[in-house]
Amino acid sequence: MTFRPRKRFAQHWLRSEKALQRIVSAANLSGGQALVRPTQSDEGLPDDIVLEIGPGTGLLTRRLLRLARAVVSVEIDRDLVKLLQKEFAQHSTFHLIEGDFLSLDLDAALANQPAFQTPNKVVANIPYNITGPILEKLLGSIHQPNPRPFDSLVLLMQKEVAERLCAKPGKKTFGALSVRVQYLAEADWICDVPARAFQPPPKVDSAVVRLRPRPFPTPATNPRHMETLVKLGFASRRKMLRNNLKGIVKDVQGEGSERDTLTDLFTRLNLNPQARAEDLSVSDWVNLSNTLLSEGSTALPEVPAEEEIEAIAPIPPAL
Known part of the structure; x- marks a missing residue:
């Protein structure tokens, strides 16, 4: 069955094999049946449970399942939910939640799913128009950080926003968003993703960023x-x-x-x-x-x- 991306969900599906591989590599996953086994330096890493936001047609999901212990995907599009349920019906390490991530109580949604509780990594191709709210839900704020931070977040987003997250002081792209995010996490630029890598192509280029939450070395008193x-x-x-x-x-x-x-x-x-x-x-x-x-x-x-x-x-x- 063929699905057309829907305007109301701002859907742009990543088709580039190169970009998909860069995302998976940046997540540095362990615990699955990898095609390439982890190197000696990776031994001892805990098995990863991945939270995927907006799996779309499942191209990235399939790669995550090979490498992680389990994958929890959140999809708002009911037709895609049906597709994903059929596509991954035989995967016992896959759990799909239908709903809007921004209003989702993840702990409650996974309360009866012990094998999928407490995802420790996030991988997401996030819609451009809700990037800010998603970042706030995943990271929290300066005065109220996420009380249970993820080990890492690998996010595909609008390039302009990615530049703000990774900007250095003195640059025009360095702003309030840069300060807030970098207070809460280390931000690393992974790669550029041109518009032609998507179907349909958006009007702007994108980029992959990895955020690694951690307490700031010298915290604010207030x-x-x-x-x-x-x-x-x-x-x-x-x-x-x-x-x-x-x-x-x-x-x-x-x-x-x-x-x-x-x-x-x-x-x-x-x-x-x-x-x-x-x-x-x-x-x-x-x-x-x-x-x-x-x-x-x-x-x-x-x-x-x-x-x-x-x-x-x-x-x-x-x-």
């Missing part, structure tokens, strides 16, 4: 304060950060202007007083937040919602 500070700092990217932060610094010594206080603060933190938000590393943001708190500046003004600052614009499907 993660919510840091999160708000980052939003405020990037609210007007063209301005010097010092100007964006006006109104949050209390002159503890009772003399001197707020500008002087901020300049002194930046100097003590080895930051350029003329720096923009994109020039600060994640560690710089942590240090800035912690220092502000230690010196009495605990109140932050309301800032626009993130969608107004650095929205990830939905990309119209190519259909």
Whole structure:
């Protein structure tokens, strides 16, 4: 049976064998009946249970089943669910959940499936128009990280968003999203995936990124304060950060202007007083937040919602 990708689900199915292999390799799976056995350096790795979001027609699913101990796939398209149920009916290590991943309670869905509980890795070709919400559900936020983080997430996404996740300080692509994600995880660029690798081809190129969640080496004293500070700092990217932060610094010594206080603060933190938000590393943001708190500046003004600052614009499907 042939299925046409559906516009309302923003479906673009990956057909490139090269890209599929790069995704599987990046996931570094163990526990399945691999065509190529793990090397000696891989011995001792725990068997992996993979959460796959949006399996589509199952091209990637089949490869994951060869390499992982088990695969849990979440698919919203009812017709594809029927196809996948038939395609993998003989695979005892495959469990399919029909539903919207964003509203899914994964623990509840797997409560009666002991062989599939607690997936430790994620592999997904995520729809462009819900990239942000999916990232937040998988990683959490600075002030509320996922309490049970995955070992790794290998995600195929819009190239523009991938560039933000992996961006280095000082680059125009480095923004609030970069800070949040890199505070929660190490981000590695795996490969580019051109539009022609999909059926139908989207209007933009894609990329594969691997995220490895971990506690930040020097955590923020008050993660919510840091999160708000980052939003405020990037609210007007063209301005010097010092100007964006006006109104949050209390002159503890009772003399001197707020500008002087901020300049002194930046100097003590080895930051350029003329720096923009994109020039600060994640560690710089942590240090800035912690220092502000230690010196009495605990109140932050309301800032626009993130969608107004650095929205990830939905990309119209190519259909």
